Amino acid sequence: MRQRGRTGARRPRGGGHGAHGGTPAVPAGWRDPRCPRRGCRRAGGHRRGRRGPGPRRREVAPPRSHGNGAGPRCGGGRRRRRIGTMSSLAVSEPPASRAPSRSTARSPALSPAPGPSRCGGERRRNASDAGAGLGAVQDTQLRSVDLSQVIKLLEDSDSKDLEKEQLKTLKKVVKHFENGLPLKDLAQIIEILNLCAEKMNEQEAFTEPLCELIKLCGLPFQKKKLSDEVSYSVAVSNCIAQLGYLMRVPSSQVRIQICKCVVSFYNTELPRKLLSGYQPTSANYKIQMAELGGLAETLILSLTLVENQLTEKLWVLKALQHLSSSGVNCRLMMKAQAASRLCLYLNGVDPSGQLVFRSSEILWNLLENTSKEEVVNQLSSLECVYALKEVFVDLLMHGFRHYDRQLRNDLLVIATLLAENPAAPMIESGFTKLLIVLATFTEAKIPNPLIKGLKLTYSYEDFELKKLLFNVIAVLSKDPCAVQLLRENYVMPALLCYVKPNQKPGFHDWPAAQYEELQLHAIAILASVAPLLVDKYLSCQANTLLLVFLEWCIGQDPFFGQGNSFHGTGGRGNKLAQMRCSLRVLRSVVSLYDDAVNLNLCDQGAISQLLDILKYAANKSKEKEDAIVLEIQADTLFILSALCENDLHRKELFSYEGVDILIPFIQMDPKRLYSGLGHNCLLFSALDCLWSCVIGCYIAEDYFLEKQGIFLLLDLLALKQKNLCNIILGILVEFCDNPKTTLHISTWRGEKDQTAANLLIELWRQEELELGVKRDRYGRIADVKRPIASSFQKQQEVIPMPANCPSFAIMEISENIRAKLYSLLCKLGFENLPGLSAKNFVTLAIIQRYIDFKVGEVWTELCAEIKEEFRPVTSDKEALKVISKISEDTGRIVAALQTEVLESQHHQEIQEEEKTYTKIQAIHKQREMVNKSWKNFLTRTSKYEALKVRNLSDGARFTFTV
Numbered sequence: 001m002r003q004r005g006r007t008g009a010r011r012p013r014g015g016g017h018g019a020h021g022g023t024p025a026v027p028a029g030w031r032d033p034r035c036p037r038r039g040c041r042r043a044g045g046h047r048r049g050r051r052g053p054g055p056r057r058r059e060v061a062p063p064r065s066h067g068n069g070a071g072p073r074c075g076g077g078r079r080r081r082r083i084g085t086m087s088s089l090a091v092s093e094p095p096a097s098r099a100p101s102r103s104t105a106r107s108p109a110l111s112p113a114p115g116p117s118r119c120g121g122e123r124r125r126n127a128s129d130a131g132a133g134l135g136a137v138q139d140t141q142l143r144s145v146d147l148s149q150v151i152k153l154l155e156d157s158d159s160k161d162l163e164k165e166q167l168k169t170l171k172k173v174v175k176h177f178e179n180g181l182p183l184k185d186l187a188q189i190i191e192i193l194n195l196c197a198e199k200m201n202e203q204e205a206f207t208e209p210l211c212e213l214i215k216l217c218g219l220p221f222q223k224k225k226l227s228d229e230v231s232y233s234v235a236v237s238n239c240i241a242q243l244g245y246l247m248r249v250p251s252s253q254v255r256i257q258i259c260k261c262v263v264s265f266y267n268t269e270l271p272r273k274l275l276s277g278y279q280p281t282s283a284n285y286k287i288q289m290a291e292l293g294g295l296a297e298t299l300i301l302s303l304t305l306v307e308n309q310l311t312e313k314l315w316v317l318k319a320l321q322h323l324s325s326s327g328v329n330c331r332l333m334m335k336a337q338a339a340s341r342l343c344l345y346l347n348g349v350d351p352s353g354q355l356v357f358r359s360s361e362i363l364w365n366l367l368e369n370t371s372k373e374e375v376v377n378q379l380s381s382l383e384c385v386y387a388l389k390e391v392f393v394d395l396l397m398h399g400f401r402h403y404d405r406q407l408r409n410d411l412l413v414i415a416t417l418l419a420e421n422p423a424a425p426m427i428e429s430g431f432t433k434l435l436i437v438l439a440t441f442t443e444a445k446i447p448n449p450l451i452k453g454l455k456l457t458y459s460y461e462d463f464e465l466k467k468l469l470f471n472v473i474a475v476l477s478k479d480p481c482a483v484q485l486l487r488e489n490y491v492m493p494a495l496l497c498y499v500k501p502n503q504k505p506g507f508h509d510w511p512a513a514q515y516e517e518l519q520l521h522a523i524a525i526l527a528s529v530a531p532l533l534v535d536k537y538l539s540c541q542a543n544t545l546l547l548v549f550l551e552w553c554i555g556q557d558p559f560f561g562q563g564n565s566f567h568g569t570g571g572r573g574n575k576l577a578q579m580r581c582s583l584r585v586l587r588s589v590v591s592l593y594d595d596a597v598n599l600n601l602c603d604q605g606a607i608s609q610l611l612d613i614l615k616y617a618a619n620k621s622k623e624k625e626d627a628i629v630l631e632i633q634a635d636t637l638f639i640l641s642a643l644c645e646n647d648l649h650r651k652e653l654f655s656y657e658g659v660d661i662l663i664p665f666i667q668m669d670p671k672r673l674y675s676g677l678g679h680n681c682l683l684f685s686a687l688d689c690l691w692s693c694v695i696g697c698y699i700a701e702d703y704f705l706e707k708q709g710i711f712l713l714l715d716l717l718a719l720k721q722k723n724l725c726n727i728i729l730g731i732l733v734e735f736c737d738n739p740k741t742t743l744h745i746s747t748w749r750g751e752k753d754q755t756a757a758n759l760l761i762e763l764w765r766q767e768e769l770e771l772g773v774k775r776d777r778y779g780r781i782a783d784v785k786r787p788i789a790s791s792f793q794k795q796q797e798v799i800p801m802p803a804n805c806p807s808f809a810i811m812e813i814s815e816n817i818r819a820k821l822y823s824l825l826c827k828l829g830f831e832n833l834p835g836l837s838a839k840n841f842v843t844l845a846i847i848q849r850y851i852d853f854k855v856g857e858v859w860t861e862l863c864a865e866i867k868e869e870f871r872p873v874t875s876d877k878e879a880l881k882v883i884s885k886i887s888e889d890t891g892r893i894v895a896a897l898q899t900e901v902l903e904s905q906h907h908q909e910i911q912e913e914e915k916t917y918t919k920i921q922a923i924h925k926q927r928e929m930v931n932k933s934w935k936n937f938l939t940r941t942s943k944y945e946a947l948k949v950r951n952l953s954d955g956a957r958f959t960f961t962v
Contacts, residue, residue, distance in 0.1 A: 145176045147188040154195040163203060170196070170209035179273045180219040180280065183232040186239045189213070193242055197249050210249075211257040217243065218264035220280035229281055237293035240286065244298025247305060252312055255305075259315035262299075265290060266322050287326065296320065296329035300336035303345075310350060317345075317358040324365035334370050339363060339378035346391040346411075353403075356391055360410055367417070376417050380424035388415055389431045396438075397454060405461035412468045419475045432476060433485055439469035440494035463514050470521050477528040491529060492536040498522035499545045499582070501552040523581040527588045534594060542589075543600050546582050547609060553579040554616040576620070576628050579613070583635040590642040598643055607643060607653045610636050614661050630678040637665075637685040641692035651697035658693055659703050662686055666712045670719055680723075687727050695734045702740070710735065710744040718750045718759055725763060729820035736827035745828060755835035757828060761843050764821050771816060779842045780898040784891030786860070787846065788818075788853045798864040809857040822850040838905035842898045849894050856887025 150169055156162055173192070181189055196210040221236065223229060243258050265286045274280070290296070299320055306312040320338075323329040330338075342359045350356070366375050379388070388411060395408035415431065418424040426432045437448050442456060456462045473491060476482040486492075498519040502512075510518065530537045537543075553575040589597050617633045640658070644650040665686035672679040690709075694700040704710075710732070717728045735741045745756045768775065772791030774782040781787045786794065796808055813819045830848050846853075863880050866872055872880065940947045 145173060147185060151188060151191050154192065163205065167205055167209060174209065174212040174216065177216050179275055180222045181216055182222045182278060183228045183236065186232065186235045190239050190242055197246055200249060200251060207251055207253055211253055214257045214261050218261040220270065222275050222278035223281050224278055229285055233289065236289045240290050240295055241293035244295045244302065247302035252309060255312045256315045259319040262319040263322055291326060291328040294332055296323040297332040297336045300333050300338045300341060303341055314354050321358050321361050324362045327369040330366050330369035334366065334374055337378055339366055339375045340381060340384055343379050343384040344387050347387045357407065360407060363414060376421050379418055380421050382425045382429060385418065385425055385429045385431055389429055409461060409464050409468060416472050416475055419472060422479065427481055432482055435469060435472045436485055436489045436491065439473050440490050443494035443497040444490040446490060458509055466518060467521055470525050474525045474528050477532060483532050486529060487533055487536060492533050492540055495522045495526045495529065496540050496542055496545055499549050501549065520577055520581055523585060527584040530585055530589050531592055534597065537589065538596060538600065544604060546585060547604055547606060550579060550582050550609065550613065554613060580628055580632055583632060586639050587635050590639050593642065602643060602650060607640065607650060610640055611657050611661060627677045630682050634682045634685040637689040641689045644693040648697055651693055651700055654693045655697060655700035656703055659700060659707060662690055663707050663709065687731065691731050701738050705740055705744060710741060711748050714748045714756060720763065720766065726817050729817055729824060733820055733823045742827055757833040758835045758840060760821050760825055761840045764818065764847055765843055767817055778902055779839055781891055781895045784888050784895060787891045789857065798868055800865050800868055807858065807861045809854065809861055818850065822847055838901055841901050845894050845897050849890060852890050859883050859887060
């Protein structure tokens with residue numbers, strides 16, 4: 001059942017002037033209390049919908065964290081932490097005050113204060129909404145009070161009688177505004193607050209009125225018109241800023257009341273009575289004005305004033321915890337070095353545990369709402385790292401409560417973020433070594449004085465700790481300075497403990513699902529660590545363990561994976577997740593191309609076993625094709641490529657069985673390449689495996705040709721996909737060393753009976769179009785001086801290069817496919833190529849002289865470089881001139897040949913046109929004769945006289961003939 005209670009903490013606005021005597025020195029970085037606040041800040045930036053403050057009367061859900069990275073969030077959801085009361089403090093906390101919090105962890109050993117429990121997403125009631133349900137609320141007439149007279153009275157000289165009058169007047173003011181301060185009176189209220197603060201230095205009697213005025217600031221301000229919130233925004237922000245400046249007053253009661261007032265900003269309760277003609281300001285108004293007034297920055301600076309007062313410090317931290325729910329406030333706090341200041345408080349003396357709790361909560365909010373890099377940079381001092389280490393060790397060794405373990409894990413995540421920063425002195429402080437020892441001590445079982453007496457349980461928090469420690473290992477593996485520590489502290493043996501078949505659920509004392517998650521996490525980290533510790537990898541016989549584990553993965557033993565974790569995605573009810581992680585480890589070590597590692601693998605039959613894995617994955621793919629199966633296939637093909645490259649014996653082991661497995665990958669439907677599951681990566685892996693495992697071994701090459709593999713490659717090439725052309729052309733060029741290959745290429749026919757030569761020439765034209773090579777509309781050379789230069793190449797200025805550095809003309813060869821097309825056509829021959837048109841012959845003339853043109857480009861660059869640095873002698877100048885002329889003459893010869901080809905084609909077209917015209921004429925003449933014969937026939941059959949004449953003429957011809 002929820003209780004509704006009034007906000008007990010009200011705070012006055014205002015602060016004394018820095019020039020007044022008797023006030024303590026203001027810390028560096030504070031502004032003059034009289035100075036106007038920055039008006040350019042956005043007043044409406046407070047986010048609604050955040051989880052509101054307040055203790056929750058339910059058991060805490062354990063924090064979730066995923067094992068693949070450190071950050072403010074360890075898992076998909078947002079952790080909730082209960083904000084406890086401060087019952088241990090000297091001054092009681094207002095029951096309705098609550099702070100927005102990042103997670104749900106119970107406050108240490110403190111009972112929650114009674115009061116309403118609200119969620120941060122619940123919006124506070126607006127004043128306009130409140131008016132509808134105020135049947136029982138009594139309006140109060142606001143009698144006029146002359147605040148100017150009050151100010152004048154407080155400014156008068158001090159005397160005993162006058163002091164009593166001043167105190168009496170202040171009580172009247174408090175009574176008068178007990179239901180809230182109107183916005184129009186805030187400017188004078190600020191001045192009254194400042195005057196009271198000045199008098200407090202010599203007259204302690206003003207402490208109580210000042211606190212009462214501060215309480216009033218905690219109530220909702222009152223407005224007459226909707227526009228008042230905007231009209232008085234500057235005055236209100238100045239008023240709230242004064243609360244921070246009043247922290248300079250050397251009174252514990254005042255400071256605590258200020259903090260209570262700030263906490264009350266986040267309270268949703270309205271006063272019992274409303275002023276007649278007024279309505280409360282909107283729920284978030286004071287929070288927005290606090291952002292505009294820079295209150296959070298001022299409170300951070302005020303921490304230097306309360307360093308030795310634990311109660312006051314805790315109240316300041318509580319107020320900051322509420323304020324840190326806003327991104328604007330967090331950015332203001334970071335300007336005052338909030339992260340480093342708060343981190344130094346982590347290991348402070350505090351029996352209640354509130355100090356470390358609230359400091360860590362604010363740090364979390366800073367990480368969430370500001371730049372993570374900026375927060376980490378502020379925490380990367382040696383003092384901060386030592387403080388973080390000390391409190392972490394204390395919670396680790398002496399924290400036995402649920403809350404202690406959660407807080408320990410939170411600090412470990414912050415430490416992980418620090419470990420990602422190379423500038424953080426984690427190694428120098430000994431924190432890195434401690435974390436590595438913690439991550440491995442349960443598996444290595446080697447005593448270490450750093451953790452003497454430590455024993456982890458199998459609770460959920462310790463499970464989270466284990467995953468976080470594994471994640472620290474992954475982070476440290478990226479730091480070269482930490483590699484030696486990883487080698488010395490048994491990281492490799494500890495991780496390899498998890499590379500073994502699961503015998504039965506729960507046999508490792510962890511529940512089956514949790515053990516599987518730890519196993520997958522450990523193997524995933526092994527993929528990062530193994531390449532750094534190759535000597536340890538080999539000495540621990542890691543290859544053997546992995547191969548045995550992979551054999552179990554494809555075996556028929558019943559096993560039902562849970563698939564709960566990040567690394568277990570796609571592995572529910574099968575062993576695919578374990579197989580994927582293990583193959584990633586092998587991939588990471590074989591990619592080093594270390595002879596000892598690869599030889600050790602091959603000696604244990606890895607090639608045959610990897611082929612079995614491909615068959616197993618192919619069968620799984622037929623059942624259901626998903627991303628994890630495709631990734632397993634791609635990784636396996638990559639491992640085979642790395643093992644077989646440049647080793648003829650291993651290629652022979654791969655040959656027949658491997659080619660049979662590769663063919664279906666090359667026959668893949670091109671539409672699958674755009675499925676998003678990873679078919680494109682699988683196809684590239686298959687092509688790479690073909691290049692590394694088949695080419696160079698005549699047995700494998702001949703078998704591939706028998707399987708019509710060249711036809712399949714040309715079918716893929718005919719798709720003209722930019723990312724595929726380069727690797728396929730490279731494979732075809734290498735295959736052409738086999739004399740049987742050219743016959744297969746010449747025999748191939750594509751769509752519309754397209755030949756291989758026609759396809760290669762079309763690819764050349766497409767490449768030149770993308771490079772911006774200058775050609776005329778018929779495809780002829782347009783620039784005889786630089787006939788094959790791209791538009792980008794022509795824009796390059798002459799840059800003198802060392803002799804061992806290739807020039808741009810040489811580098812350009814490997815950046816496009818023209819060189820491969822030229823090599824392939826050289827293998828086929830430039831004569832008697834079937835299926836070519838005149839346009840193709842025009843392009844073929846350029847391809848045939850590609851090397852000559854490329855040599856000319858190199859000489860052109862050489863001449864330009866020489867002219868930049870030297871002036872050649874006459875003989876050299878003549879030689880360079882002749883060489884340049886040869887290059888230009890070659891371009892002119894090719895251009896003339898192209899023109900001749902086009903003219904020959906034009907002449908042939910004219911001849912064909914004339915022949916066609918002659919045929920058409922003959923056809924027309926024949927049709928005329930047929931028509932004339934038909935007319936004669938019709939005449940004879942329709943007119944007797946005509947028939948008689950025809951018979952007489954026929955008889956005469958017969959007589960003459962006889």
